[in-house]
Amino acid sequence: MVSEYVYSPHVDFFIDRVDRDSGYEMASFHIHHKYEIYYEIEGSRRYFIEDAAYIVNAGCVVLIGENQIHKTASLGDTASSRIVMNFSREYLDKIMDIFPEVDFFSFLSEEHNHLLSNITVKQQNHIQGLLQQLLALQEETSPESDALRKMLLATLLLELKDLCRQQQEQGGENGRVSNHIVDQIQAYIAEHYAEKLTLTGIASQFYISPYYLSRLFKKSINLSLIEYINGVRIKAAQNLIEKSNESISDIAEKTGFMTTAHFRRVFKDATGLSPQQYRQYYKRVNK
Structure with missing residues (x-):
């Protein structure tokens, strides 16, 4: 069932x-x-x-x-x-x-x-x-x-x-599965998420092939590289929506999305709300 x-x-x-x-x-x-x-x-x-x-x-x-x-x-x-x-x-x-x-x-x-x-x-x-x-x-x-x-x-x-x-x-293990290269790539994305990021470009930064990077990321953290980048960008966008009155289009640009339409689609897929609905929801629960 x-x-x-x-x-x-x-x-x-x-x-x-x-x-x-x-x-x-x-x-x-x-x-x-x-x-x-x-x-x-x-x-x-x-x-x-x-x-x-x-x-x-x-x-x-x-x-x-x-x-x-x-x-x-x-x-x-x-x-x-x-x-x-x-x-x-x-x-x-x-x-x-x-x-x-x-x-x-x-x-x-x-x-x-x-x-x-x-x-x-x-x-x-x-x-x-x-x-x-x-x-x-x-x-x-x-x-x-x-x-x-x-x-x-x-x-x-x-x-x-x-x-x-x-x-x-008791000093129990936290269960985290770690990979040194993936940790470095995650740190790089955290610093450069607002820029244009591609599989080929990131792979060249770490002297590995795009194919290897793609497989390594998926195997290590169960997300494709673009999924992970979008996740970092969505979190940054949420922070801007919550703490500023900037327009949705400006927030999309500041967090690395090429178009506002793409930003709206990824944001709603991830949160269940459009950026505007999220702003209204956040104001309601934090008033």
């Missing part, structure tokens, strides 16, 4: 279980103004987050912060099951008002916390149990169900935060 997970930028909380009988790869990278928790029930995946790749096995938890680029793909053509949850900071506003001294969110964005892999079977079962309860409430609309959903989410966040602390104290 295949359950399709569809991200919606207009919903403050969403959870779904995705079951697949064979391998699957996201068509492109994804970025949104929400947090994400991903629990692998069965199978193994390769997960790309920001500028790093991770191997995710059954029982692992993936944590993704706001506006962090990510993409996932199968490791082989095997069955897999996972639970995916998106939620906004605003969804827990009332609980945060009650506990203003508690930080529910910042740990989700820290690089060393992206992959929780040192989890006991008992802890795995407990996390999955909380997620199953949240799944059962997905279609419920009563005030009582909404209150229970928020309390369960707050409980899950605090328990995951503590597991992250334990993993750090």
Whole structure:
């Protein structure tokens, strides 16, 4: 059975279980103004987050912060099951008002916390149990169900935060798959993303063939070179949209897109919103 997970930028909380009988790869990278928790029930995946790749096995938890680029793909053509949850900071506003001294969110964005892999079977079962309860409430609309959903989410966040602390104290591996050449290329793109970048041009900078660069990038971080460049540009564009009143066409030019039309298309594919809609959304949630 295949359950399709569809991200919606207009919903403050969403959870779904995705079951697949064979391998699957996201068509492109994804970025949104929400947090994400991903629990692998069965199978193994390769997960790309920001500028790093991770191997995710059954029982692992993936944590993704706001506006962090990510993409996932199968490791082989095997069955897999996972639970995916998106939620906004605003969804827990009332609980945060009650506990203003508690930080529910910042740990989700820290690089060393992206992959929780040192989890006991008992802890795995407990996390999955909380997620199953949240799944059962997905279609419920009563005030009582909404209150229970928020309390369960707050409980899950605090328990995951503590597991992250334990993993750090135990010196557990963060699961990152690294490649020295790819790291250098990523640093180069971060510095030159506003310029015209091509596969051939970047390959020549590092004295490697375009073919080798293309295969190396795809194998290491599960993104094509152009996907990665577009991701860096979209993040830079989001920052400009949030912090300036510059026109969309000026932002497109400043972040390396050749045309405004292309920028609009890539931005909407990545975020689910047009640049104008994203600006309106950001102003609404940050007023």
